[in-house]
Amino acid sequence: MKTFKLFFAIVLLAAFGASTTAQTTTKAPVQQKTETFKVWGKCDMCKTRIEKAVKTEGATSANWDTETSMLTVTFDPDKTSVDALGKKLASVGHDTEKYKAPDDVYAKLPDCCHYDRAK
Numbered sequence: 210m211k212t213f214k215l216f217f218a219i220v221l222l223a224a225f226g227a228s229t230t231a232q233t234t235t236k237a238p239v240q241q242k243t244e245t246f247k248v249w250g251k252c253d254m255c256k257t258r259i260e261k262a263v264k265t266e267g268a269t270s271a272n273w274d275t276e277t278s279m280l281t282v283t284f285d286p287d288k289t290s291v292d293a294l295g296k297k298l299a300s301v302g303h304d305t306e307k308y309k310a311p312d313d314v315y316a317k318l319p320d321c322c323h324y325d326r327a328k
């Protein structure tokens with residue numbers, strides 16, 4: 210019985226600890242991070258695809274510049290990262306400095322989207 214009481218106390222403490230942690234995380238303001246990096250692309254369709262891809266990966270806002278190919282993206286670092294966003298972009302056909310799109314995915318992009326790939 211003694212062990213049971215001790216066990217019960219531990220469970221209670223753990224539950225209490227977990228709930229206070231949950232409260233502090235919900236109360237704390239979300240620290241958003243803004244990063245700018247290059248994403249290879251060409252036209253307005255690329256812009257739509259790029260911005261949509263990073264948003265489905267957790268970015269709260271995204272703007273890809275058709276002229277400079279620079280993507281400015283805002284996200285919660287607890288939920289996603291530049292790495293995860295880069296991988297996602299590569300998976301939809303857009304190269305980044307770190308991640309290259311698979312050749313077959315790139316090949317399936319509409320003709321207007323066939324940007325010059327980094328060698």
Ligand SMILES: [Cu+2]
Pocket residue numbers: 250251252253254255256321322323
């Ligand atoms: Cu395009």
